[in-house]
Amino acid sequence: MENTFNNLKINPALVKGLEKQNIQIPTEIQDKVIPVALENKDLIGRSQTGSGKTLAYLLPIYEKVDAGKRENQAIILTPTAELAVQVENQIKLLSKNSEIPVSSSTIIGKVKIKRQIETLKKEKPNIIVGTTGRIFELIKAKKIKAHTVKTIVIDEADRMVDKNNLNDVKNIIKTTQKDRQLMMFSASITERTKEIGNDLMKEPVIIEAKQQRVSSTINHLYITCPQQRDKNETLRKLITALQPERAIVFLNKSELIEATTNKLQHHDIEAFNISGSATKEERQLALQHFRNGKINILVSSDLSARGLDIEGLTHIINLDLPQDPNVYLHRVGRTGRKGQEGTAISIIAEHERNWLQNYEQKLKIDINEKVLYRAELQDPETK
Secondary structure: OOOOOOOOOOOHHHHHHHHOOOOOOOOHHHHHHHHHHHOOOOEEEEOOOOOOHHHHHHHHHHHHOOOOOOOOOEEEEOOOHHHHHHHHHHHHHHHHHHOOOOOEEEEOOOOOHHHHHHHHHHHOOOEEEEOHHHHHHHHHOOOOOHHHOOEEEEOOHHHHOOOOOHHHHHHHHHOOOOOOEEEEEEOOOOHHHHHHHHHHOOOOEEEEOOOOOOOOOEEEEEEEEOOHHHHHHHHHHHHHHHOOOOEEEEOOOHHHHHHHHHHHHHOOOOEEEOOOOOOHHHHHHHHHHHHHOOOOEEEEOHHHHOOOOOOOOOEEEEOOOOOOHHHHHHHHOOOOOOOOOEEEEEEEEHHHHHHHHHHHHHHOOOOEEOEEEOOEEEOHHHO
16 A cells, blocks of 8 residues: 555645645655654654655654744754755745644854854744754854754754854754654764764664665766866866756865856856855855856855755766765765756766776676767767
């Protein structure tokens, strides 16, 4: 029997709200997580990017939140401001469509803290979504009351337990009551993440969606450059040849993002970037233009793009290869969603071939070589 949200004992108002988003059948991770979460158990959930992890934790939170109480009852921690905004947009949409008046607020760094304090005092949001540093700062200042928190979610957990975030994550958890629920989610869960989860949680339930880790709708390709220095010129020619509807170009080093963007713009390619050095306003404007089609190329690092959900993303282009196959998984998982076809193209130097072989082995995928010839991608033997 096919499962439904009604079978998962979700509030009928929430079910109707989901239907307005054309969401009628729970995904595998939702089907597995929601019953466990509703029992108030701590859990660690792994499922590929775009599989519905956000609703897997939001729906149980809505079941637990008392919207009649003007107090903070859940905290959702994210590694980036963009992901926090994205999660809160889903909360606002769910509240609007279900007519359940759960309130929320985004608390992130690089924003005037005075304005955030005023918002917290005025609105007393049920759910706070944001980055660890600013949230902990406001807890210490007694502007966020942590003792009323029933649930903490750590989204993109493998990033949240790295050396840059772990201390703040632990400190935030320590400020809450011992009977609060803790949930961790990510597309990849390392053994280290599980170990940290076991230290922070009460007998966590490990939940893994068994579906294929890399979507079968993604076509994996690579182009070889004679030298590392030829990559930018190959990128320009590739974009000119493909004319992608919407593409993200990934680099490993944030300091090279702006220079790469400028080179593309010099050749009349509509490109923006969301590097860590950009202001919050600049990053939001770039994302807005990218989503509405004013620009079709976004240049980014892994941190800047973490958790971004862009509708209709047709291409992922790796100008630099990540050493970790799981990072490749995170990158390419942004395309080929919801049954649509997507393309991931890596521009490599000769010495990087062994990295691609590692991806193929670890991720159980095939990455096929192509060449750019007469403004078209072709098989090497047909050139």
